[in-house]
Amino acid sequence: MEIFQKKQRLPVLLRLFTSTLYLSAFTFGGGYVIVTLLKNTFVDKYHWISEEEMLDLTAIAQSAPGAVAVNGAAAVGCRIAGIPGVLASVLGAVIPPMAILSLVSLCYTVFCSNPWISAALNGMKAGVGAVITSVVWDMSSRIVRSKDPANTLILILSFCLCWFGGVNVICIILAAAAFGVLRSLHAKKGGSAA
Amino acid sequence: MICLSLFLSFLQIGLFSFGGGYAAMPLIQEQVVTLHGWLSMETFADLVTISEMTPGPIAVNAATFVGTQTAGFAGAVAATLGCVLPSCLFVTLLAFIYTRCRSLPILQQTLASLRPAVVSMIAKAGLTILISAFFLDGTASLIRENISVRMIVWFAAALFLLRKKKWNPILVMALCGICEAAFCAV
Known part of the structure; x- marks a missing residue:
């Protein structure tokens, strides 16, 4: 199932580990931030997986229990290098928060009340928002240009449901998947009738 | 012994927190504050603040914080291992199925x-x-x-x-x- 040959494995694992280590140190603001950063690295920079695969793996990350950031790293690691890949990328994703928390827990009152730190973290929100906006722009314009109006409709409808309707993320993912199953069954029926 | 109970507590947190981040918070509070008394409610509130200010998922942050406070570095490792283990197993399984069957x-x-x-x-x-x-x-x-x-x-x-x-x-x-x-x- 691995994308790479055996002899290429070690450098790939090493790169997987260092990439998730580096990205995980900057995933402020929730699990989806690391998904956009993983996309930037493994889709746009290394071309190890396609954008569609990245979205599928994100759905997997969301459907499994646990933190989306860890799950996303594990899913990408598994797709790229199998079980050793899972270990490399999860280790990379977990070490930065562990190291930072260990340091901060020693002196957390100083850390929490420092105005410079809170200003920098606040400013980073604007940057994180811009990174996500940019990725969402690329992904949604691809969906709209794919000339399948149903997919554009799912995009708009699922956003409205979770933003305005407050519908649970897992319900939306399951509903979209169910729609896909029905659609493919319908297409098959239409195909055999014709 | 404390490491084992840290591991088991965070295993449950990892297993039952669907949808990440804020969904995990009440689970963590129940295990860490209510059931085991590893943290006081005030320290838990500090932990939430710290988690918002530092990178990484709140469950991993909480595991490291609680582990360090109760049993040092070994505790941090045990708790973190517990909270990422269910994720790894589930995701690996799903990713294998995905890789095998996605051409259907x-x-x-x-x-x-x-x-x-x-x-x-x-x-x-x-x-x-x-x-x-x-x-x-x-x-x-x-x-x-x-x-x-x-x-x-x-x-x-x-x-x-x-x-x-x-x-x-x-x-x-x-x-x-x-x-x-x-x-x-x-």
Whole structure:
């Protein structure tokens, strides 16, 4: 199932580990931030997986229990290098928060009340928002240009449901998947009738 | 012994927190404060603040924090291992199934319908962050005093650097933080 040959494995694992280590140190603001950063690295920079695969793996990350950031790293690691890949990328994703928390827990009152730190973290929100906006722009314009109006409709409808309707993320993912199953069954029926 | 109970507690947190982040918070509170008394309610509130200020998922942050406080480094490792183990197993299983079966036509169609929904989940996460960045009280009420113009400027500059100049996203994020900190210092 691995994308790479055996002899290429070690450098790939090493790169997987260092990439998730580096990205995980900057995933402020929730699990989806690391998904956009993983996309930037493994889709746009290394071309190890396609954008569609990245979205599928994100759905997997969301459907499994646990933190989306860890799950996303594990899913990408598994797709790229199998079980050793899972270990490399999860280790990379977990070490930065562990190291930072260990340091901060020693002196957390100083850390929490420092105005410079809170200003920098606040400013980073604007940057994180811009990174996500940019990725969402690329992904949604691809969906709209794919000339399948149903997919554009799912995009708009699922956003409205979770933003305005407050519908649970897992319900939306399951509903979209169910729609896909029905659609493919319908297409098959239409195909055999014709 | 304490390491084993840390491991088991965080195993449950990892196993039952669907949907990440804030869904995990009540579970962590129950295990850490109510059931085992490893942290007081005040320290737990501090932990939530710290988690919001540091990178990484709250469950991993909590595991490290609680582990360190109760049993040192070994405790941190035991607790973190517990909270990521269920994720790894589930995700690996799903990813294997995905890799094996994704060429099946029915799964292709299902995934094609799933992708737009995933994009809108990412969009929701982005919009949530932007609202908390642009509006001082965190709610999107359009009163002049509530809108942080400076943050909108950082956002626009960051978007320009990302899309037109193709800058590294992490560099852009760090730069936004430095700009805001420098502005507060002046």
